[in-house]
Amino acid sequence: xxxxxxxxxxxxxxxxxxxxxxxxxxxxxxxxxxxxxxxxxxxxxxxxxxxxxxxxxxxxxxxxxxxxxxxxxxxxxxxxxxxxxxxxxxxxxxxxxxxxx
Amino acid sequence: xxxxxxxxxxxxxxxxxxxxxxxxxxxxxxxxxxxxxxxxxxxxxxxxxxxxxxxxxxxxxxxxxxxxxxxxxxxxxxxxxxxxxxxxxxxxxxxxxxxxxxxxxxxxxxxxxxxxxxxxxxxxxxxxxxxxxxxxxxxxxxxxxxxxxxxxxxxxxxx
Numbered sequence: 470x471x472x473x474x475x476x477x478x479x480x481x482x483x484x485x486x487x488x489x490x491x492x493x494x495x496x497x498x499x500x501x502x503x504x505x506x507x508x509x510x511x512x513x514x515x516x517x518x519x520x521x522x523x524x525x526x527x528x529x530x531x532x533x534x535x536x537x538x539x540x541x542x543x544x545x546x547x548x549x550x551x552x553x554x555x556x557x558x559x560x561x562x563x564x565x566x567x568x569x570x
Numbered sequence: 571x572x573x574x575x576x577x578x579x580x581x582x583x584x585x586x587x588x589x590x591x592x593x594x595x596x597x598x599x600x601x602x603x604x605x606x607x608x609x610x611x612x613x614x615x616x617x618x619x620x621x622x623x624x625x626x627x628x629x630x631x632x633x634x635x636x637x638x639x640x641x642x643x644x645x646x647x648x649x650x651x652x653x654x655x656x657x658x659x660x661x662x663x664x665x666x667x668x669x670x671x672x673x674x675x676x677x678x679x680x681x682x683x684x685x686x687x688x689x690x691x692x693x694x695x696x697x698x699x700x701x702x703x704x705x706x707x708x709x710x711x712x713x714x715x716x717x718x719x720x721x722x723x724x725x726x727x728x729x
Contacts, residue, residue: 477605477609480576480605482663482666483576484576484598486663487576497588499588499630499633499634499637500588500591502630503591503592503595503630506595506622506626507595507598510598510599510602510622513602513614513618514602514605514606517605517606517609517611517614518609520609520611521609521610521611526691526692526694526695527695527699527700529611529613529614529692530692530695530696530700532611532614533614533617533692533696534703534707536617536618536621536622537707537710537711538707538710539622539626540621540625540626540711540714541710541711541713541714542714543626543629543630544629544714544715544717544718545714545717545718545721547629547630547633547718548717548718548719548720548721548722549721550633550637551633551636551637551721551722552721552722554637555724
């Protein structure tokens with residue numbers, strides 16, 4: 470099945486924009502991390518779209534690496550969230566003002 | 571499929587309850603896996619379902635339920651200048667759209683023989699030219715594991 474690459478790029482751009490909006494608009498640190506995951510997924514879509522378009526498998530390998538890095542990011546980010554939560558319950562970023570000078 | 575993924579992404583970033591948001595992100599990931607299938611990337615679709623939908627989402631859900639998050643309260647979200655910022659962002663999006671239309675895309679290559687994205691093809695490239703980055707990714711994951719354990723460990727009661 471032939472999927473035009475411009476459609477895939479448009480979808481990827483829209484998903485990335487939604488991720489950016491979510492990252493800026495959410496006030497909950499876990500949902501901000503999830504928005505980052507949405508952005509990484511958008512990048513994966515565009516990588517796979519180019520891989521399909523150019524007939525080259527390397528894009529898919531790069532997308533695999535992106536997935537691995539996303540898993541690492543989720544692990545470290547949620548570890549941070551748990552450590553923060555031990556100091557101060559709740560996950561609203563507006564409450565984290567200890568570093569504010 | 572694209573419309574469904576955009577809709578679920580929008581719902582995911584606008585729902586108030588974190589758990590509902592997670593479930594919409596799950597729907598988004600499954601739809602993206604379907605798009606990968608349409609793009610002849612079967613292995614990546616499987617990895618998407620297993621790693622993203624299976625592992626990462628469950629991990630996030632565990633943390634959400636562990637912390638017992640309340641619904642997001644309504645607060646003033648942006649500063650006073652947000653219409654200007656939104657206008658600049660929209661202008662940039664329009665500019666990118668125009669540039670995308672003007673630019674001729676690269677020529678589509680004729681794929682020969684083995685279907686693209688089959689497991690053996692991906693594996694050959696992954697363990698051939700990309701063997702060193704593969705090992706580096708394993709190091710990154712190891713560092714992430716150690717970092718997460720160090721961060722989330724309960725401090726010994728000393729001070």
